[in-house]
Amino acid sequence: MQSSRFRKAVTFSVGVFLFFQDKSHAEHDPARDTLIVETLIRLDKTDVEDNEKLKSAVLRHLDTNEGTERYIDLIQKFSIHDRDNKLVELALKGAGPLSVQALKILLNRKAIQPLEGVFQGTDDEKKAVLIRQLGFANTDTAREMIAGFITDKKYNTSFRSKAAEALASTPKGQRQILELVKNKTLPDDLHFAVANLLLTSTDASIQQEASMHLKLPQTLDNKPLPPLTELVEMKGDATNGKKVFSTICAACHKLGDTGIEFGPSLAEIGNKLAKDGLYSSILDPSAAVSHGFDGYILNTNDDDIAMGYVVSETKEDITLKMAGGISSTFKNADIKTKKKMEVSLMPANLQMAMKRQDLIDLVEFLTTLKK
Ligand code: HEC
Numbered sequence: 537m538q539s540s541r542f543r544k545a546v547t548f549s550v551g552v553f554l555f556f557q558d559k560s561h562a563e564h565d566p567a568r569d570t571l572i573v574e575t576l577i578r579l580d581k582t583d584v585e586d587n588e589k590l591k592s593a594v595l596r597h598l599d600t601n602e603g604t605e606r607y608i609d610l611i612q613k614f615s616i617h618d619r620d621n622k623l624v625e626l627a628l629k630g631a632g633p634l635s636v637q638a639l640k641i642l643l644n645r646k647a648i649q650p651l652e653g654v655f656q657g658t659d660d661e662k663k664a665v666l667i668r669q670l671g672f673a674n675t676d677t678a679r680e681m682i683a684g685f686i687t688d689k690k691y692n693t694s695f696r697s698k699a700a701e702a703l704a705s706t707p708k709g710q711r712q713i714l715e716l717v718k719n720k721t722l723p724d725d726l727h728f729a730v731a732n733l734l735l736t737s738t739d740a741s742i743q744q745e746a747s748m749h750l751k752l753p754q755t756l757d758n759k760p761l762p763p764l765t766e767l768v769e770m771k772g773d774a775t776n777g778k779k780v781f782s783t784i785c786a787a788c789h790k791l792g793d794t795g796i797e798f799g800p801s802l803a804e805i806g807n808k809l810a811k812d813g814l815y816s817s818i819l820d821p822s823a824a825v826s827h828g829f830d831g832y833i834l835n836t837n838d839d840d841i842a843m844g845y846v847v848s849e850t851k852e853d854i855t856l857k858m859a860g861g862i863s864s865t866f867k868n869a870d871i872k873t874k875k876k877m878e879v880s881l882m883p884a885n886l887q888m889a890m891k892r893q894d895l896i897d898l899v900e901f902l903t904t905l906k907k
């Protein structure tokens with residue numbers, strides 16, 4: 537008690553001293569701010585909430601050090617709460633331990649709100665970065681948050697599978713996903729992503745338990761496929777892959793002069809996606825729906841149902857392109873309901889129509905489709 541009162545008194549006088557010692561100084565001299573901060577640290581006087589002047593000196597000093605290790609360090613030392621959005625910004629910078637540290641300060645304080653701001657926003661790129669960082673943060677609060685996203689259908693499949701990936705980046709997180717699997721709360725659309733994550737766990741017991749509940753997709757030869765990490769290592773025959781493409785995929789993807797134009801052009805898909813991405817887009821099409829290809833289901837007043845993606849929309853009508861490549865226009869007045877589909881217009885389980893080697897050949901062929 538005694539010593540804390542003493543320290544307070546000393547700090548107070550130091551504060552007064554520093555502020556009034558030299559009136560000729562410019563009002564906000566960075567050097568003086570530094571001196572104040574250093575003195576406060578030495579005095580172990582890091583609670584500046586009760587002294588506006590000291591607090592502003594600390595904040596000014598902070599802002600001149602923005603984005604550095606010292607910045608993070610000072611925010612922590614002085615328990616600064618007014619820079620939460622800056623911490624989020626830092627966390628979003630991605631690479632490096634500073635970003636994760638910034639995130640941890642918020643998590644330790646359970647200051648979830650500024651993070652939720654990002655997740656409720658519309659910037660998918662930011663959401664993807666932040667969820668990955670939360671995985672690296674590796675704290676209970678972070679894991680709880682991520683697990684919440686995995687099961688929340690308000691978020692799309694693509695984001696939730698990124699959440700699963702983030703959670704699976706640590707053994708503790710893998711156990712947590714395994715629990716979701718075991719108590720059957722893992723949403724179906726994440727089965728493929730999660731099977732790949734848990735069946736390749738470096739923890740053999742997780743792998744083994746997961747294999748009792750999760751299976752990778754099967755091909756025509758009735759054998760479950762190996763996980764993606766193994767598939768991408770397998771070599772295929774692109775010439776046979778091209779044949780597989782024309783029998784199964786050309787029904788929706790036009791390549792050169794052949795095929796029907798419904799799905800996106802794959803003419804340069806080898807530039808866009810690496811092998812793992814190519815496998816995912818075939819084995820788990822709903823995990824990432826291409827931009828502009830979101831599916832809609834229309835119910836008309838005379839009980840017609842149409843399913844496709846929107847190619848144009850006006851006040852009066854809406855035009856959908858449907859499988860088969862045909863576009864149809866519907867008057868808004870004739871539409872009873874319009875619902876966005878939760879799954880891709882590209883069907884799942886196409887691999888069941890081919891042998892395992894055919895799939896490997898097909899992906900080999902796709903990698904050759906380049907500019
Ligand atoms: C019934 C139609 C249909 C069939 C059959 C089909 N696709 Fe698709 N495909 C689509 C649609 C629609 C999309 C866009 C929606 C999406 O990304 O999920 C798409 C998207 C893709 C993408 C992602 C493209 C990108 O730019 O990201 C790839 C890759 C792909 N398909 C490959 C294939 C392959 C390989 C086959 C054959 C095994 C195939 N598709 C069969 C309709 C189809």
